[in-house]
Amino acid sequence: MTYTSYLYFFGFAIVVYLVYLACPMKQKWKVLFAGSCLFSMILDGFLAVCLLVTSLAAFFCGKQLTKLQDKFNAAKKGLSKDEKKQLKAEITKKKKAVVAAGTIISLGSLIVLKYTSFFLGLFNSVSEIFGGIQLPLLYYALPLGISYYTLQAIGYVVDTYRGKYRAETNAAKLILFVSFFPQMTEGPIGRYDKLMPQLVEGHRYSNENFTSGVTLIFWGLFKKLVISDRASYMVSEVFGNYTKYGSIVVFVATVMYTIQLYTDFSGCIDIMSGTARVFGIKLESNFRQPFFSKSVGEFWRRWHITLGTWFKDYVFYPVSLSSPFMKLSKASAGHMSKFMASIVPSACALFVVWLGTGLWHGASMKYVIYGLYYFLIMLLGTIFEPAFVKMSAKLNINRKGKTMSTLAVLRTMLLVNIGMTMFRADGIGEYGAVISRIFQPINIYDITSGTLFALGTDRHDFLVIVIGVAIMYLVAIMKEKGKDILTLVSTGRIYIKWPVMMGLIVAVLVFGAYGPGYGVVENIYAQF
Amino acid sequence: MEELLEILSEVKPGVDFEKETELVDSGILDSMAIIQLVARLADEYDVEITPVDLVPENFNSAEAIYALVKRLED
Numbered sequence: 281m282t283y284t285s286y287l288y289f290f291g292f293a294i295v296v297y298l299v300y301l302a303c304p305m306k307q308k309w310k311v312l313f314a315g316s317c318l319f320s321m322i323l324d325g326f327l328a329v330c331l332l333v334t335s336l337a338a339f340f341c342g343k344q345l346t347k348l349q350d351k352f353n354a355a356k357k358g359l360s361k362d363e364k365k366q367l368k369a370e371i372t373k374k375k376k377a378v379v380a381a382g383t384i385i386s387l388g389s390l391i392v393l394k395y396t397s398f399f400l401g402l403f404n405s406v407s408e409i410f411g412g413i414q415l416p417l418l419y420y421a422l423p424l425g426i427s428y429y430t431l432q433a434i435g436y437v438v439d440t441y442r443g444k445y446r447a448e449t450n451a452a453k454l455i456l457f458v459s460f461f462p463q464m465t466e467g468p469i470g471r472y473d474k475l476m477p478q479l480v481e482g483h484r485y486s487n488e489n490f491t492s493g494v495t496l497i498f499w500g501l502f503k504k505l506v507i508s509d510r511a512s513y514m515v516s517e518v519f520g521n522y523t524k525y526g527s528i529v530v531f532v533a534t535v536m537y538t539i540q541l542y543t544d545f546s547g548c549i550d551i552m553s554g555t556a557r558v559f560g561i562k563l564e565s566n567f568r569q570p571f572f573s574k575s576v577g578e579f580w581r582r583w584h585i586t587l588g589t590w591f592k593d594y595v596f597y598p599v600s601l602s603s604p605f606m607k608l609s610k611a612s613a614g615h616m617s618k619f620m621a622s623i624v625p626s627a628c629a630l631f632v633v634w635l636g637t638g639l640w641h642g643a644s645m646k647y648v649i650y651g652l653y654y655f656l657i658m659l660l661g662t663i664f665e666p667a668f669v670k671m672s673a674k675l676n677i678n679r680k681g682k683t684m685s686t687l688a689v690l691r692t693m694l695l696v697n698i699g700m701t702m703f704r705a706d707g708i709g710e711y712g713a714v715i716s717r718i719f720q721p722i723n724i725y726d727i728t729s730g731t732l733f734a735l736g737t738d739r740h741d742f743l744v745i746v747i748g749v750a751i752m753y754l755v756a757i758m759k760e761k762g763k764d765i766l767t768l769v770s771t772g773r774i775y776i777k778w779p780v781m782m783g784l785i786v787a788v789l790v791f792g793a794y795g796p797g798y799g800v801v802e803n804i805y806a807q808f
Numbered sequence: 809m810e811e812l813l814e815i816l817s818e819v820k821p822g823v824d825f826e827k828e829t830e831l832v833d834s835g836i837l838d839s840m841a842i843i844q845l846v847a848r849l850a851d852e853y854d855v856e857i858t859p860v861d862l863v864p865e866n867f868n869s870a871e872a873i874y875a876l877v878k879r880l881e882d
Contacts, residue, residue, distance in 0.1 A: 578835070601858065669822075
């Protein structure tokens with residue numbers, strides 16, 4: 281059952297919604313809990329078991345952490361400063377052990393299920409060099425969404441450790457937080473303090489929530505079925521047989537893949553956010569017009585936002601503030617220029633983050649290189665920033681002017697396109713071959729012969745994609761200017777609301793790539 | 809405060825730190841700059857800044873950063 285299937289909408293989401301509306305306010309969260317449990321069992325029984333283990337581990341760790349904190353708060357009264365310090369150190373040590381246990385259980389199952397074959401493969405490669413033993417590779421079935429709900433559960437445990445909030449006292453509620461069905465398989469990765477109150481408070485039917493939710497669902501379906509799935513046919517053909525095609529075709533396929541990836545992922549997030557909105561629940565934003573970014577760093581602050589902020593809060597900051605990194609910071613200050621000394625420690629922490637981000641996407645060297653590619657671009661950007669500033673001043677170039685800003689946006693798009701091509705290629709070797717194919721001499725015959733339109737995505741498909749992207753672009757421009765068209769439509773007057781909503785629904789029904797002749801295209805990000 | 813403004817200017821030159829009130833929200837201070845700043849603050853003021861303190865409200869303006877330092881010094 282995918283988020284774009286009839287079964288999901290008509291056999292599941294609508295049924296859960298009707299039961300949710302029929303239930304008394306205080307019982308509504310139980311409908312979401314039962315619906316999420318059922319959804320996970322329909323998807324995969326193994327997923328349901330993994331979700332339960334992760335949720336319960338987080339629940340018991342959270343409870344223990346709050347208990348330890350309460351113990352400290354009660355015992356510290358009347359103690360001297362030194363005694364308080366000593367007690368705090370003891371309690372912190374115990375709390376750290378609890379966090380470690382919780383993280384090992386959650387992350388451990390992710391590592392075993394997702395990365396066993398990768399690490400065994402690495403071991404075999406090293407062992408082969410020294411003539412050592414070769415271990416058999418072990419592949420496990422990966423539960424859908426494991427990479428998302430694991431991070432969500434770890435975030436909860438760490439925040440409880442940090443004292444951001446008290447632990448949840450009801451196990452069923454925490455299971456709901458970890459497994460809320462709209463965000464179970466692709467995120468967005470939620471935070472307990474923002475999501476949990478919305479899940480348990482119960483919401484009555486609201487016209488505004490219903491129309492804005494349905495509009496968002498159809499906007500997501502438009503991106504996914506009208507644009508992404510149409511683009512996928514050409515992308516599959518060219519990436520599967522790139523040696524057959526010339527530079528123009530391969531380049532168009534790489535651009536098409538970036539469009540496919542964005543519309544697939546952001547489309548699915550819109551469908552999920554729209555579903556949650558109908559229930560009166562607002563999920564975290566995962567995208568903020570990423571293709572308006574002037575730098576790769578900015579792109580990653582606008583793309584898959586909840587993953588970026590998760591890595592920032594739970595990896596980058598703790599690693600950067602750890603004592604080895606603070607020591608490195610001090611050592612750098614003594615041996616390097618002020619500028620370099622300020623960059624080296626955070627660059628080292630950033631390396632850890634991007635290695636993790638790459639590996640999060642998949643268990644192969646391709647994803648490691650994918651993460652490090654973005655790390656390198658950002659690092660070079662930071663190192664050369666003072667030189668760029670000086671050069672611009674010398675040449676009297678206004679870097680914030682319209683021309684330079686547009687060029688910066690185009691440069692970012694190109695760099696991202698190169699990165700996303702790596703994402704799509706089957707391996708590093710294939711990636712190199714695809715990129716080198718782009719730099720072959722241009723053969724105008726690729727265009728005049730009509731090859732471009734005979735690769736599964738015909739002239740009609742291309743036209744639909746171009747118009748679809750143009751509409752998306754206009755909506756994004758308005759959003760950049762602070763006008764969210766989708767919200768305006770859903771809350772606007774009836775003579776604006778209904779024609780636009782109907783137009784969107786008709787566009788999905790008429791131009792969506794579904795039904796006879798179209799295969800189901802799996803959501804790309806659900807595979808992580 | 810003057811000492812803090814000097815540190816801020818070294819970490820991120822060319823910003824009017826006396827006037828800016830959305831240093832984090834507007835992207836002037838990104839996570840890398842915040843870490844550079846935290847290292848300098850820890851060094852200059854002998855304070856321990858933990859990940860819990862790294863929220864936009866504590867870094868959106870020079871005044872907020874100053875208040876954070878003063879709070880941690882106490």
